[in-house]
Amino acid sequence: MAYTKRVDGRKIDELRPMEAKAGVIKNANGSASFKIGKTWAIAGVYGPREVVPRFMANPRHGILRCHYTMMPFSGSGERIKPGRSRRAQEISMVMEQSLAPVVDLSAFPNSVVDIFVELPQTDAGTRCAAISAASIALADAGIPMKDMVSSVAVGQVDGMVVADLNYNEEAYPAIVSDIPVAMLHNTKEITLLQMDGEISKEDLLKALELAKVATEKVYQLQVKALKEKYAVNNEDN
Amino acid sequence: MSELLVQERSVVVPGESLAQGMDFLPGDNAYREKDKIYSKVLGLVSVSGRVIKITPLSGPYLPKTEDKIIARVMDITISGWRCDTATAYTAMLNVRDATTRFVKKEEDLSQILAIGDYAVVKIVNVTSQNLIDLTMKEPGLRKITGGRIISINCQKVPRVIGRQGSMITLIKDKTGCDITVGQNGLIWIKGTLEGELKAERAIKHIEAKSHLEGLTEKMEKFLGESA
Amino acid sequence: MIVNRETIAELAKENKRLDDRSLTEFRQPILVETNISWTAEGSARVQIGETVVMAGVKLSIEKPYNDTSDEGGIMVNAELSPIASPEFETGPPGIKAVELARVVDRGIREAKAIDLKKLCITPGEKAWFVIVDIISINDGGNLLDVAGLAVLAALKTARFPVVDPETGAIDYKQKTDKSLPLTKEPLPITIYKVNGVLMVDPTNEEEKAYEARLTVGSDAKGTISAMQKGGDVPLTIEEIGKMVDLALEKASFLRKELTKALKA
Numbered sequence: 001m002a003y004t005k006r007v008d009g010r011k012i013d014e015l016r017p018m019e020a021k022a023g024v025i026k027n028a029n030g031s032a033s034f035k036i037g038k039t040w041a042i043a044g045v046y047g048p049r050e051v052v053p054r055f056m057a058n059p060r061h062g063i064l065r066c067h068y069t070m071m072p073f074s075g076s077g078e079r080i081k082p083g084r085s086r087r088a089q090e091i092s093m094v095m096e097q098s099l100a101p102v103v104d105l106s107a108f109p110n111s112v113v114d115i116f117v118e119l120p121q122t123d124a125g126t127r128c129a130a131i132s133a134a135s136i137a138l139a140d141a142g143i144p145m146k147d148m149v150s151s152v153a154v155g156q157v158d159g160m161v162v163a164d165l166n167y168n169e170e171a172y173p174a175i176v177s178d179i180p181v182a183m184l185h186n187t188k189e190i191t192l193l194q195m196d197g198e199i200s201k202e203d204l205l206k207a208l209e210l211a212k213v214a215t216e217k218v219y220q221l222q223v224k225a226l227k228e229k230y231a232v233n234n235e236d237n
Numbered sequence: 238m239s240e241l242l243v244q245e246r247s248v249v250v251p252g253e254s255l256a257q258g259m260d261f262l263p264g265d266n267a268y269r270e271k272d273k274i275y276s277k278v279l280g281l282v283s284v285s286g287r288v289i290k291i292t293p294l295s296g297p298y299l300p301k302t303e304d305k306i307i308a309r310v311m312d313i314t315i316s317g318w319r320c321d322t323a324t325a326y327t328a329m330l331n332v333r334d335a336t337t338r339f340v341k342k343e344e345d346l347s348q349i350l351a352i353g354d355y356a357v358v359k360i361v362n363v364t365s366q367n368l369i370d371l372t373m374k375e376p377g378l379r380k381i382t383g384g385r386i387i388s389i390n391c392q393k394v395p396r397v398i399g400r401q402g403s404m405i406t407l408i409k410d411k412t413g414c415d416i417t418v419g420q421n422g423l424i425w426i427k428g429t430l431e432g433e434l435k436a437e438r439a440i441k442h443i444e445a446k447s448h449l450e451g452l453t454e455k456m457e458k459f460l461g462e463s464a
Numbered sequence: 465m466i467v468n469r470e471t472i473a474e475l476a477k478e479n480k481r482l483d484d485r486s487l488t489e490f491r492q493p494i495l496v497e498t499n500i501s502w503t504a505e506g507s508a509r510v511q512i513g514e515t516v517v518m519a520g521v522k523l524s525i526e527k528p529y530n531d532t533s534d535e536g537g538i539m540v541n542a543e544l545s546p547i548a549s550p551e552f553e554t555g556p557p558g559i560k561a562v563e564l565a566r567v568v569d570r571g572i573r574e575a576k577a578i579d580l581k582k583l584c585i586t587p588g589e590k591a592w593f594v595i596v597d598i599i600s601i602n603d604g605g606n607l608l609d610v611a612g613l614a615v616l617a618a619l620k621t622a623r624f625p626v627v628d629p630e631t632g633a634i635d636y637k638q639k640t641d642k643s644l645p646l647t648k649e650p651l652p653i654t655i656y657k658v659n660g661v662l663m664v665d666p667t668n669e670e671e672k673a674y675e676a677r678l679t680v681g682s683d684a685k686g687t688i689s690a691m692q693k694g695g696d697v698p699l700t701i702e703e704i705g706k707m708v709d710l711a712l713e714k715a716s717f718l719r720k721e722l723t724k725a726l727k728a
Contacts, residue, residue: 025602026514027549030295038502042601044547048297048325059366062325067554069545072597073504073520077636079595082543083556102251104277107299109366111325116547118599120518121501139251139279142296142392146268146277147252186252186275223250226279230248230294230448385471385482430475434484 003158007168013213015152015164020132020225022140030141032225034133036152036218037166038123043133045141047113048105056112062105066095066115068130074122076167091127098131098151098182098192104144113143124167125153128180131192136222140229150218151182151192154207156199161206163214179207183215245284248294248448249276255289264290281448294448298324298391298421300369304360305378307386307419308371310353313346320358320371323388323421328369330358335373355381357417357425377417384415384427387437389444391422396447397440404443404456411460412436435460472673473659483667488710490665490717491515491604496613496725498621505639506622510614512665514604516548519614520597521622521644525634528584528591536583536591540569540598540615544607548600549668564608565598567692568615571650571681575689578619582645590632592624594644605667608679612652613718619644620726648683652690653714655680655707657699662707664714678704680711684719 010016016037025031028044035041051057068091072079095115105113115137117130131151138145154163158174170178177199182192190208199207239258243249255267256274263269266278267289276282280291300306300322308320308328317331332340335349350356357378362370373379389397398405398418409416412435414428426436439460446452472482479487491513501507506521528535542565546552557565572578583592596618598611626638656663656674663670675697681690688708693699699707 025516025547026604027602028547029297040501042547046546046550049550050325050327067546071501071518071520071599072541072595073501073507073522076503077634078524079522079597082541082597108297108325111367114546116545118545118547118601120507120520120599121503123502140295142278142280142293142390144266144277144296145251146275148250184252186254186270223253226250227248383471430480430482434482 003160003172003174006157006162007172008166012160012162013210015214015217016166018218018221020136020221022136022225022229028137028141030137030139030143032133032136032140034129034136036125036129036132036164038121039119039125039129040121041117041119041126041129041133043115043117043130043137045113045115045134045137045143047141048108048111049114051110051112057110059109060106062108062111062113064096064100064103064105064113064115066092066099066117066134068092068095068117068127070119070122070126074119076123091130094192094194095127095131095134099134099138099149101191102145102147102149102184103138104146107144113138113141124165124170125180127192128152128182131182132218132222136225139226147184147186148219148222149182149184149191150215150222151180152211152214152218153178153180154211154214155179155197156203156207161203161210163210177203177207179204179211181208181211181215183211185216185219188212241284241289243282245282246448246450247282248280249282249291250279251276255282260287262288264288266291266293293392295390296392298322300324300326300328300360300363300367301420302360302363304420306358306360306421307355307381307417307423307425308358309355310350313352318346318350320356322369323423326367326369328358328360328371330356330371330373334361334371337374350380355386355425357381357419381425384425385433385437386423386425387440389422389424389440391420393444393447394418394420394422396452397424397443399453404453407453407456408436408439408460412439472670476658476661476663476673479661481663481670487661487663488714490714491667494718494721496617496722498617498726503636504618505625506618506620506644508614508617508621509601510610510617512606512610512613513667514602515606515610516601516604517607517610517614518599518601519611519618520599521618522595522597523622523624524593524595525585525590525627525632526593527589528587532580534584534587535580536593537580538569538573538578538594538596540565540572540596542568542598542611544600544603549603552600552603563692564611567608567679567681567690568598568612568652571612571652571690572615572619575648575650575681575683575687577646577648577650577683577689579645579647603668605669605671606654606665608652608654609665609718612681613722616649616651617722617726619646620649648689649719650681650683650689651715651718652679652681653711653718654678655710657695657697657703657707662710664710678707678711680708680715682712682715686712
């Protein structure tokens with residue numbers, strides 16, 4: 001194992017410093033800000049509301065629609081041209097699939113819950129931050145959910161299985177594997193799983209075990225953000 | 238061995254464990270999975286005997302028959318008006334349900350309600366697809382003129398009204414305003430400019446603090462001292 | 465808050481507003497934070513009342529345009545993201561976003577607020593190009609003025625990235641302490657005419673009740689650098705004169721707020 005110490009000195013199960021706040025966009029039905037290291041996602045939930053275009057409406061239950069956008073100045077290099085990139089489309093879709101299993105929109109047929117996520121700055125783990133922010137925002141909006149969804153990337157860097165890779169680890173000049181995971185708190189079931197890089201099966205299973213610990217840390221913060229909004233000593237609201 | 242895991246009136250998040258064991262029953266916004274009961278929304282715990290329910294702190298309005306709501310006219314059709322109810326569902330107000338007087342066939346409906354007008358209406362029917370039928374024929378239901386309409390989360394409406402209307406009466410008395418509360422979270426306030434502003438601030442204050450104890454005393458103080 | 469337009473119009477005639485402000489008062493709080501995005505060369509988050517806008521500056525090195533071979537360039541882009549309002553749609557910028565971007569852009573470009581010649585590296589070959597992106601976060605009304613302030617704050621605090629002297633490659637991860645050649649500080653203020661009376665910093669509801677509006681971009685000396693009239697109702701020359709006066713007064717007020725914020 002050539003990679004024995006992480007580039008920023010963290011322990012293998014240590015996440016970057018995180019900050020989360022619920023209720024940050026007044027017009028939205030629910031919203032949240034979620035920061036992990038230098039990656040920052042702001043989520044706004046609107047709905048249930050009328051579905052446009054109409055043909056997308058489901059007469060049995062409401063649908064979830066995610067819109068993931070990186071602000072043009074949020075990339076680590078040049079400006080990102082505005083517009084729906086293929087990457088953003090794919091991330092939007094996996095976001096929907098990571099949240100849909102917990103959301104219950106059976107009482108709202110022919111409606112849509114739109115989740116918009118904008119990122120003002122990024123440093124790896126963006127889709128995970130987006131999902132974690134979206135989960136807080138959905139709860140803030142009072143959408144019925146059977147559990148919270150917590151997301152963080154795990155992986156391996158040159159043989160060392162770690163949690164929450166930052167950009168430098170993702171780009172480390174050796175064999176790397178980046179595995180974004182989203183997990184339900186109660187059952188530890190996985191609703192998002194993607195991977196790029198290379199990894200052995202043993203390391204993969206190790207990484208997924210590590211994901212349980214890592215997502216739990218995200219969960220604690222999500223709960224805190226929601227409960228803080230309604231804390232008794234928040235009298236100056 | 239049943240055990241309650243949370244306290245009455247504590248704030249819980251979706252998926253949070255409320256109780257263990259088969260003696261408890263899941264009420265509104267709670268569900269059972271194996272031998273545990275969990276919350277389904279962000280809300281306050283409310284235990285009544287063996288039933289644990291969660292009162293949501295926010296959330297969408299579910300249209301119900303007999304509810305009085307405030308709606309906005311979006312479109313005029315041959316048979317009446319299509320209205321926005323501040324939900325995912327539009328509602329129909331039929332001409333024959335709008336007024337007790339006889340409406341001639343060629344009559345210009347926009348003279349009764351024009352596009353953009355707001356009205357206090359009542360829900361008479363909700364279909365399985367949440368399509369809504371309204372009436373404006375009963376006493377207290379009418380087109381809205383003057384004053385201002387504010388929007389609060391519909392989950393806070395019971396607190397704004399208060400037990401047997403005590404809270405809304407307090408606000409009306411202290412501000413001198415006429416106030417009509419729609420179950421969909423839209424509230425019509427009409428009075429003097431100062432009175433309306435005071436009432437609006439009071440209602441927003443309730444919306445922010447509704448989950449805290451001693452709300453009535455807080456509101457009496459708030460209305461007593463504000464200019 | 466939703467209300468009939470008539471109420472806002474009636475109150476305006478009596479110099480009153482729904483939230484107890486005077487007609488020429490800006491909402492509170494006015495919050496300006498800069499360097500909010502570590503990936504941008506310059507950035508700001510501005511909040512006035514409940515309206516929140518973020519702006520970010522990105523710099524790149526490009527070949528200058530043929531007809532201005534010794535100049536760099538600047539462009540302002542705006543996205544009215546649906547995260548900010550149930551009335552904004554997904555998709556490419558609609559006319560409201562386009563107008564906002566272009567009006568803010570003209571205020572900077574036509575005022576020659578940035579010395580484009582100083583952005584030139586090698587005439588005909590390389591020059592710095594500045595792109596400012598405006599993203600709405602919460603539309604509580606008066607987005608244009610809030611966006612204008614955010615853009616100015618972002619431009620003022622922007623820093624050039626490090627350029628490798630041998631390869632000419634930009635290292636975006638490192639910033640120099642060299643700021644943009646800002647010769648002027650343009651700021652747009654929009655004055656609204658409601659029921660014959662002039663109003664500043666409207667909420668969403670007040671915005672829906674206007675008859676005409678005039679955006680005036682100006683610099684610290686009071687020189688006008690951009691104008692845009694909007695609304696269906698015509699304006700007299702006298703009215704325009706009054707609106708310009710009010711806009712200049714308010715621009716001066718916001719500039720003071722910006723200076724206060726940047727010192728903190």
